[in-house]
Amino acid sequence: MTNPPASNPFARNLARFALVAFAALGLSACGINSVPTKEEAAKAKWADVQSSYQRRADLVPNLVASVKAAAASETQILTNVTEARARATSINITTDDLSNPEEFRKFQEAQNQLTQALGQLRTVVENYPQLQSQARFADLMTALEGTENRINTARDRYNEAVRDYNTEIRTFPSIIGAKLIHGAKPMEMFTADPGSQSAPSVDFGGLGASPAPAANDNAASTETPAAAAN
Numbered sequence: 001m002t003n004p005p006a007s008n009p010f011a012r013n014l015a016r017f018a019l020v021a022f023a024a025l026g027l028s029a030c031g032i033n034s035v036p037t038k039e040e041a042a043k044a045k046w047a048d049v050q051s052s053y054q055r056r057a058d059l060v061p062n063l064v065a066s067v068k069a070a071a072a073s074e075t076q077i078l079t080n081v082t083e084a085r086a087r088a089t090s091i092n093i094t095t096d097d098l099s100n101p102e103e104f105r106k107f108q109e110a111q112n113q114l115t116q117a118l119g120q121l122r123t124v125v126e127n128y129p130q131l132q133s134q135a136r137f138a139d140l141m142t143a144l145e146g147t148e149n150r151i152n153t154a155r156d157r158y159n160e161a162v163r164d165y166n167t168e169i170r171t172f173p174s175i176i177g178a179k180l181i182h183g184a185k186p187m188e189m190f191t192a193d194p195g196s197q198s199a200p201s202v203d204f205g206g207l208g209a210s211p212a213p214a215a216n217d218n219a220a221s222t223e224t225p226a227a228a229a230n
Helices: 009-029 034-070 075-090 095-099 101-125 135-170 174-182 212-229
Strands: none
Touching: 034 075, 034 095, 034 101, 034 135, 034 174, 075 101, 095 101, 101 135, 135 174
16 A cells, blocks of 8 residues: 655645735735824824924914014903913824824814914904004914915815724724724814804904904094093
């Protein structure tokens, strides 16, 4: 009786290679690589958002100082801007907080408050032509407008990256690796600001007192009659 022929070593190696390749392909399809790749892409876009907001925060003190020099009577509005900046810069979001709805909401609300305060400041500035004629102030306003555009662009790109990541971790087969291996959680996205469809000159009533120029004009027009009465 003869022994069965020994199996071909080359065939065994080829079978092992095929099995390893198939396993690697299966793991890849399950989000082993794609989930962290998309997560890191979203975090990189978040860094751009933070950089843009920080750029705006850095501009605010100089802008407030310029307005204060020409419109010292607008103390309430200048205080609103300064306080809104302080709140916005006091809330720090880490990449771990991007999946925390409450922390993300606080960050967005604080930034929205600064946006509204700056909108009111722009409205007040229209009453001070001497401000608009100053080169330093004009440069600051140009830089602020450019920064606002950067913020909008950075937020849009961040939202796109987060949407891509959130879709990846919720769809088959990537959801397998996302849940079992990475423990992935959806990231928060920026939402439209309340009243974002309105023009920048909208009245932000609750932020401060009525614009001082009008009060000063009225005071100027009523002081003389009062003096005459005396």
